[in-house]
Amino acid sequence: MAKIMDVDIKKYRKIEKGERTANAELLMNIYNTLEICPSYFICGKLEDYQCLEEIFQKLSEQNQEIIIEFLNTGIKFINQTI
Numbered sequence: 001m002a003k004i005m006d007v008d009i010k011k012y013r014k015i016e017k018g019e020r021t022a023n024a025e026l027l028m029n030i031y032n033t034l035e036i037c038p039s040y041f042i043c044g045k046l047e048d049y050q051c052l053e054e055i056f057q058k059l060s061e062q063n064q065e066i067i068i069e070f071l072n073t074g075i076k077f078i079n080q081t082i
Contacts (some may be wrong), residue, residue, distance in 0.1 A: 001053060004068065005029050016053065035075045 002012035006029045014020045022030075027038035056064060 001056070004033055006033070034072065035079065 002009045007026055015022050022041060027041060030036050031038055
């Protein structure tokens with residue numbers, strides 16, 4: 001995920017653990033890459049997804065790409081129906 005969001009892995013892990021917050025640049029990278037609105041991270045409920053990240057990292061790069069494409073398609077569909 002750090003690579004996808006174009007952020008240093010150490011910074012990503014600190015954000016993931018809640019040790020630091022995401023800055024505006026990172027929020028825009030997330031928005032541009034995954035089309036997740038920054039307001040979700042500012043106002044929305046955030047959960048601990050560490051276990052999902054660990055599972056994701058164990059997948060092959062090909063399977064990671066398939067999942068990312070699937071999620072992007074789902075996000076686009078949701079955004080079109082809102």
